[in-house]
Amino acid sequence: MFFGCDDNREQKVEDAKEDVQEAKQDLKEAQAEYERDWQQFKNEAELKIIANEKAIDEFKAEIKTASKKFKLKYEKEVAELEQKNYELKKKIIEYKYEGKDKWEEFKQSFNQDVDIVGNALKDIFSKNE
Known part of the structure; x- marks a missing residue:
């Protein structure tokens, strides 16, 4: 009769070990998925930031040859957008993963900020043309 209890205990231990292994595998898969998502997001964000930098540089070149009135009107605005773009660049570099919910929130907020600068x-x- 005691042997049956040992078999039952051994089965429970074995089941628990399998559950732990499955949990470890699920965690590895989730981490790999996050890493792929992060790399893709980061690459896309960097491309948008670079595109913004190019647009800013082009506009700065136009401002140099523009009238004084035009310069006064747009220099400050371009400088502010350049600063915002720099802050976005810094934000993507300094980001630390804090869980899926925070990650989704970060992505949404970051994309919105990048779009604001780009737009x-x-x-x-378009005003310049």
């Missing part, structure tokens, strides 16, 4: 640059160019 503001497009607006400046």
Whole structure:
């Protein structure tokens, strides 16, 4: 009769070990998925930031040859957008993963901020034309 209890205990231990192994595997897969998602997001964000930098540089070149009135109107705005773009660059470099919910929140907020800068640059160019 005691032997049956040992078999039952051994089975429970074996089941628990399997559960732990499955949990470890699930964690590895989740970490790998996050890493892929992060790299893709980071690459896309860096491309958007670089595109913003190029647009800012192009506009700065135009400002140099523009009238004084035009310079006064847009220099400050371009400088502010350049600063915001720099802050976005810094934000992506300094980001530390704090869980899935925070990650999703960061992505949404970051994309919104990048779009604001990009759209503001497009607006400046369209006003200039």
